[in-house]
Amino acid sequence: xxxxxxxxxxxxxxxxxxETLILDVRNTDEFDNWKIExxxxxxxxxxxxxxxxxxxxVESKLAKDKEIIVVCAKGGSSEFVADLLEEAGFSNVYxxxxxxxxxxxxxxxxxxxxxxxxxALYQFVRLGKGCLSYFIESNGEAAIIDTARMIETYEEFxxxxxxxIKHLIDTxxxxxHISGGRHLAQKVGGTYYLPPKDATEVTFDYTPLEEGNDIxxxxxxxxxxxxxxxxxxxxSTSFIIDDNYLxxxxxxxxxxxxxxxxxxxxxxxxxxxxxxxxxxxxxxSDDLIVLPAHYSFAEELGKGGLVSARLGxxxxxxxxxxxxxxxxxxxxxxxxxxxxxxxxxxxRETNMGKITPEIEKQKEMETxxxxxxxxx
Numbered sequence: 001x002x003x004x005x006x007x008x009x010x011x012x013x014x015x016x017x018x019e020t021l022i023l024d025v026r027n028t029d030e031f032d033n034w035k036i037e038x039x040x041x042x043x044x045x046x047x048x049x050x051x052x053x054x055x056x057x058v059e060s061k062l063a064k065d066k067e068i069i070v071v072c073a074k075g076g077s078s079e080f081v082a083d084l085l086e087e088a089g090f091s092n093v094y095x096x097x098x099x100x101x102x103x104x105x106x107x108x109x110x111x112x113x114x115x116x117x118x119x120a121l122y123q124f125v126r127l128g129k130g131c132l133s134y135f136i137e138s139n140g141e142a143a144i145i146d147t148a149r150m151i152e153t154y155e156e157f158x159x160x161x162x163x164x165i166k167h168l169i170d171t172x173x174x175x176x177h178i179s180g181g182r183h184l185a186q187k188v189g190g191t192y193y194l195p196p197k198d199a200t201e202v203t204f205d206y207t208p209l210e211e212g213n214d215i216x217x218x219x220x221x222x223x224x225x226x227x228x229x230x231x232x233x234x235x236s237t238s239f240i241i242d243d244n245y246l247x248x249x250x251x252x253x254x255x256x257x258x259x260x261x262x263x264x265x266x267x268x269x270x271x272x273x274x275x276x277x278x279x280x281x282x283x284x285s286d287d288l289i290v291l292p293a294h295y296s297f298a299e300e301l302g303k304g305g306l307v308s309a310r311l312g313x314x315x316x317x318x319x320x321x322x323x324x325x326x327x328x329x330x331x332x333x334x335x336x337x338x339x340x341x342x343x344x345x346x347x348r349e350t351n352m353g354k355i356t357p358e359i360e361k362q363k364e365m366e367t368x369x370x371x372x373x374x375x376x
Contacts, residue, residue, distance in 0.1 A: 002082035005069055005094040007106035011127055014038035015108060015305025023058060024071045025051065025081050026100070034368045036071060036103060036128070037298040048077040055084050067092045075099040104128035104367060107153045109135070110305045112291065115242045119218060122157075123291060124148070125305050129366065130295050131177055132307055134247060139218030143167035145239065145247055146174070146293045147181040149362060154184065166190050167215055170351075171249030171293055172233040173198035175344040177366050179351050182206070195228075195235030203353035209237045229276040234269065236276075246288040246311060251276055253292045254300045254309045257320030259337055270333045277321060286312025 013020045017039045024031050025048040035043055046058045062068055068090060072078040078095040085093045096103065106128060112121040119138030126132070126148055134145040135157060142163040144154055147170070158165050165188045168181035172195060182204060185192035193215070196208040209226045227238040229251050236258075239247040250258040257277060260269035288311045295307045302308065315321050323329040343365040349355045350362070357365065 002070075002079045002086065002093060002095045004075075004079070004097045006097050007102050007128075008108070010036075010069060010096060010103070011106055011108045011125075011305075014041060014127055015110070015125070015301060017301075020069065021062070021066050022069050022071055023062065023081065023085075025077050026071070026073055030073070034100070036100075038127075039298055039301060041298070048072060048081065051081055051084065055081075055088050059088065062090065064090050065092070067094070069094050069096055071096045071103070072099045074101050100128065101363060101367070105150050105363070107133075107148060107150060108305060109157060112245070112289075112306060112308065115244075117218075119242075121241060121245060123306060123308075124153070125301075125307065126177075127305075129177060132291070132293055132295065134241075134291060136217050136241060137161050137163045140164060141166045141218040143169060143215065143217045144181070144184070145169045146171055146249070147179060147184055149178040149180045149366070151180040151184040151187065154180075155188075164188070167193065167217060169193040169209070169215070169239075171195075171238070171247065172236040173202075173348060173351055175348050175351075176294075178347055178362050182353075195233075195237045198233050198235030201352050201354070209235075227280065229280055234272070238281075240284075240288065244287075244289060245291055246281075246284065247291045247293075249293045252281065252290060252314065252318075252320075253294060253296065254290070254307060254314070255295075255297055255318060257318070257333075260333060270330050273333060274326065274329055281311065282315075284311060286310065286315070290314060 019040045022036055022041060022043045024035060024043055024045045027047050028045060031045040044058060044061050050057045068085065070078040070082045070093065075095065075098045078099060082093045082095040107124045107126050110123045110125055112123050114120050115138060122135040124133045124135060131148060133148055135154065136143045140163055142158055142165045144165060147154060147168055168185040168190050170179050170181050182192045191207050193209050194206045199206055211226050211228045229236055229238040236249050236251055238249060238251060241247060260273045290309050290311050300307050323332060346365055350357060
C-alpha cells in the first residue's frame with residue numbers, strides 16, 4: 001500500500017524551498033492549465049492512462065533514490081501509480097492525499113510581523129490557487145481580510161491564538177474564488193465589510209467600507225484604514241495596517257498588476273486602475289510593505305512562503321508600474337490578458353448571494369489558477 005503525504009506536509013516543502021520531485025499523472029491539458037509550483041519544485045507529467053501497463057514511460061525520468069510525490073486530481077490514481085513505482089524498486093514514493101482538489105484548499109499561515117502595540121499580522125497562503133488572505137490579531141480580537149471559503153482554518157487559528165474574530169473584510173467582490181467572509185461573520189457574530197460600489201447587486205446586509213472610517217482591531221493602535229483605489233473592480237479598496245503594511249487586494253501584485261476586465265468593463269476601468277497605481281499609491285510612503293491578495297509566480301514566494309515587497313522597490317522593478325505612455329498602458333491592460341478564471345461569473349454571483357451552489361460544486365468552481373493579473 002502506497003505511503004501518503006498530506007497537503008500541509010507538501011506545503012512545508014514548497015515554502016521552505018526544499019527540492020521536491022512531483023509526478024503528476026493527470027491528463028496533459030489539465031496539467032498545462034494548473035500544476036503545483038514552487039522555487040525548487042520539479043514536475044514530471046505522465047498521464048495515468050499511459051502507466052496502466054507499467055511505468056516504462058517515466059522510469060528513465062525518475063531517480064530511484066529520490067523522494068517522489070505522485071499527484072492526480074483526487075488521490076485515487078496517484079495511489080495506484082505510487083504502488084506501481086514501489087513494485088518497480090522506487091523506495092521513497094508518496095501519493096498526495098486528496099490530490100489537486102485537496103491541494104487547492106490548503107491554507108498555510110505565514111507570520112508577516114509583529115504590530116506596534118503587541119498584535120501580529122499573518123498571511124494565509126493558498127498555494128494551490130495563489131490566493132492570499134490576512135489575519136490581524138490584537139488584544140484578544142482579530143480581523144481577516146479576503147477570507148477564503150475554508151473558514152474552519154481561520155477558526156482553528158483564532159482558537160490557537162485565543163482571539164475572537166470580530167471583523168471580516170473583502171477588498172473587493174472576488175471573481176476567482178468564493179469568499180468565506182460573510183459566512184464566517186454570521187458564524188462568529190462578526191461584522192462583514194464590503195466596498196459599497198462592488199455591492200450594488202448583493203442580496204445580503206453588509207457594512208460599507210468607506211475611506212476615513214478606520215476599523216479598530218482590539219483596543220490598541222492596530223488600524224485598518226481604507227483607501228479607495230478603484231481599478232480591478234469599481235470598488236476595490238486598499239488598507240494600511242499599523243502604518244507599515246499596504247494590503248492592495250487585486251490592484252497591485254509583486255510581479256504584476258490587477259486586470260480590470262472580470263466584470264466586462266476593462267475599457268471603462270483602465271483609467272481608474274492607472275490613477276490608483278500611478279497617482280494614489282505614489283502619494284504613499286515608499287517604505288510600506290505591499291501585501292497583495294494573490295500571487296502568480298512561484299518566485300514571488302519569499303522566505304518562509306511570505307509574499308510581500310516594499311512599495312518603493314515595486315516602482316523600480318514591477319513592469320506594470322513602468323509604462324509612462326497612457327495609451328500603451330491602456331493597450332497592455334485591455335489586450336494582454338490571460339484566460340478568465342474558471343467559472344468566474346458563477347463565482348461573482350455566489351459572492352453576491354444570488355446563487356448558493358452545493359459545496360462540491362463550489363470546489364469544482366474554484367479549481368485552476370487565479371488569473372487575476374495582467375500578464376507581463
